[in-house]
Amino acid sequence: MTDPWYDETLYPDVAQRFRMGRVLYRDKTALQDLVIFENPVLGRVMALDGVVQTTEGDEFVYHEMLTHVPILAHGRVRRVLIVGGGDGGMLRRCLEHRDVERVTMVEIDRSVVDLSIQHLPSISAGAFDDPRADLVIADGCAFVKDADQRFDVIIVDSTDPHGPGAVLFTEAFYADCRARLTPGGVLVTQNGVPFLQPDELKTSHRRLGRLFADASFFVAPVPSYYGGFMAFGWATDDPALRRQTADAIRPRFAAAGLKTRYYTPDIHAASFALPAFMQDALR
Numbered sequence: 189m190t191d192p193w194y195d196e197t198l199y200p201d202v203a204q205r206f207r208m209g210r211v212l213y214r215d216k217t218a219l220q221d222l223v224i225f226e227n228p229v230l231g232r233v234m235a236l237d238g239v240v241q242t243t244e245g246d247e248f249v250y251h252e253m254l255t256h257v258p259i260l261a262h263g264r265v266r267r268v269l270i271v272g273g274g275d276g277g278m279l280r281r282c283l284e285h286r287d288v289e290r291v292t293m294v295e296i297d298r299s300v301v302d303l304s305i306q307h308l309p310s311i312s313a314g315a316f317d318d319p320r321a322d323l324v325i326a327d328g329c330a331f332v333k334d335a336d337q338r339f340d341v342i343i344v345d346s347t348d349p350h351g352p353g354a355v356l357f358t359e360a361f362y363a364d365c366r367a368r369l370t371p372g373g374v375l376v377t378q379n380g381v382p383f384l385q386p387d388e389l390k391t392s393h394r395r396l397g398r399l400f401a402d403a404s405f406f407v408a409p410v411p412s413y414y415g416g417f418m419a420f421g422w423a424t425d426d427p428a429l430r431r432q433t434a435d436a437i438r439p440r441f442a443a444a445g446l447k448t449r450y451y452t453p454d455i456h457a458a459s460f461a462l463p464a465f466m467q468d469a470l471r
């Protein structure tokens with residue numbers, strides 16, 4: 189009888205566990221341990237190297253915030269780069285913006301894409317078949333170093349800073365991302381749970397702050413990411429983009445015709461308000 193629980197191994201002293209119903213896939217890919225299983229509360233769950241990456245139940249929070257916030261703040265996005273994002277949820281949300289002409293997604297592990305399409309179809313919901321989607325299987329770090337394309341928004345939808353994801357938290361990578369942005373472009377990143385990963389927050393802030401005129405964070409609570417709300421890195425050379433009011437965003441949200449379950453223009457504006465412990469950590 190296999191253990192009916194999946195125990196996360198991200199932290200040494202605290203952990204969360206998920207009851208495993210049907211296990212749809214459990215094996216090593218060429219790069220990572222990958223498991224996809226069913227849970228009574230969260231639906232289908234995917235984990236990589238002992239860390240839950242996405243669940244059918246709460247993926248909407250993370251994917252809506254990491255796409256709609258930069259795209260609606262910028263206001264004139266035509267080309268997006270996603271680094272990582274193997275499950276396709278980020279790609280799907282970017283493509284919901286009808287004015288977006290092209291989304292390039294650079295994912296290092298083909299198996300994550302294939303198995304997500306097979307076992308988590310509701311998350312990508314056909315996004316990989318969209319003619320505006322351009323899937324590149326490569327290391328995102330090498331891609332931004334060598335590419336000559338420019339993007340209005342770059343979304344780093346990576347694993348945590350270990351294994352293949354570690355390079356996506358380096359200053360060299362952030363510098364190459366900056367070189368790939370159009371003037372006024374925005375870089376946003378998956379930047380961990382600040383209550384449990386304060387060093388990741390401080391390090392990213394320091395590195396991004398050395399490269400961009402405005403480096404900060406916005407936050408949202410993702411239930412399956414243990415430890416409180418999640419921080420998303422924000423970096424741009426246009427400080428005004430982060431300070432737009434909900435009323436300024438509202439007409440863009442309405443014009444985009446988006447159906448959302450977490451994101452609203454008021455949530456957008458409020459998500460940049462950081463609690464005192466985060467402000468202290470960033471001084």
Ligand code: SAM
Nearest residue numbers: 272273274295296297300327328346347352353
């Ligand atoms: N929502 C998740 C989170 O917040 O941790 C991230 C989801 S997504 C599954 C993370 C993806 O990053 C994985 O598919 C992984 O293969 C990919 N990845 C890790 N390192 C990468 C790299 N250097 N270049 C491109 N993709 C990478």
